[in-house]
Amino acid sequence: MKTRLEKAHQHFRSCLSYSKRHRNIPTEFRKMKLYYGVNACSLAVLITALEADIPVELVKVDIYHSPHTTPDGSDYSEVNPKLNVPILEFSDGRRLSEVAVQLQYLADQEPGYGLAPDRLSDERYRLQEWLNYISSELHKSFSPWLFHSEVGRPAQEAARNKIAFRLRLVEERLRDHQYLMGGYTIADAYLFTILAWSAFAKVPLDEFPSIRTWQARVGTRPAVVEALRRHV
Numbered sequence: 001m002k003t004r005l006e007k008a009h010q011h012f013r014s015c016l017s018y019s020k021r022h023r024n025i026p027t028e029f030r031k032m033k034l035y036y037g038v039n040a041c042s043l044a045v046l047i048t049a050l051e052a053d054i055p056v057e058l059v060k061v062d063i064y065h066s067p068h069t070t071p072d073g074s075d076y077s078e079v080n081p082k083l084n085v086p087i088l089e090f091s092d093g094r095r096l097s098e099v100a101v102q103l104q105y106l107a108d109q110e111p112g113y114g115l116a117p118d119r120l121s122d123e124r125y126r127l128q129e130w131l132n133y134i135s136s137e138l139h140k141s142f143s144p145w146l147f148h149s150e151v152g153r154p155a156q157e158a159a160r161n162k163i164a165f166r167l168r169l170v171e172e173r174l175r176d177h178q179y180l181m182g183g184y185t186i187a188d189a190y191l192f193t194i195l196a197w198s199a200f201a202k203v204p205l206d207e208f209p210s211i212r213t214w215q216a217r218v219g220t221r222p223a224v225v226e227a228l229r230r231h232v
């Protein structure tokens with residue numbers, strides 16, 4: 001059993017090491033640009049930056065016309081040869097792509113906010129399991145309707161059925177968990193962003209009451225409300 005004094009010392013030491021970690025982050029890494037697209041998955045990254053109190057400058061990309069351009073008319077392919085958003089750009093010019101990676105990057109800059117479990121912990125791998133599932137099984141299944149309606153109805157219907165099947169697993173999880181990992185994490189920001197497309201993509205969520213309750217819960221978080229306001 002630890003005495004109260006020992007506990008106080010332990011708390012003090014952990015505060016010190018937190019603020020040391022915080023100080024060690026070079027300031028240039030803390031001023032980032034976020035290239036985003038209206039109604040795009042970049043919303044998850046903005047939500048997370050706001051949750052973690054990390055300032056980002058927003059740069060809108062017109063992803064609905066080819067070539068994709070930024071507000072000054074520049075060709076976005078020079079920023080991201082993958083031609084998609086989001087991109088996080090650091091002030092030294094380095095860039096990071098892929099939502100699931102960007103979310104973890106931001107969460108790791110400010111571990112005190114608890115947006116992701118500690119790196120190397122078992123829980124971190126559980127989080128990555130969700131991030132990967134959202135990215136590969138859900139996010140990309142929505143794309144045929146959002147960006148490629150020319151694929152036609154049969155392809156759309158097949159994707160809808162796949163999404164419904166994959167959401168059953170999410171529904172089960174949320175039946176007895178407030179958030180995907182128990183407490184709120186970046187996986188919730190990502191899933192919330194993808195499921196915001198369900199009305200537009202005509203993916204009914206009526207058979208998923210727990211998902212709908214969770215959506216309402218996530219949707220009232222101040223960072224989410226603010227991100228929705230800015231991500232236009």
Ligand SMILES: N[C@@H](CCC(=O)N[C@@H](CS)C(=O)NCC(=O)O)C(=O)O
Pocket residue numbers: 037039040041042063083084085086097098099100135147
């Ligand atoms: N694998 C990428 C996919 C990003 C992605 O699909 N972005 C979409 C918006 S949600 C996009 O920019 N689409 C425009 C295009 O591909 O031309 C990631 O996870 O960041």
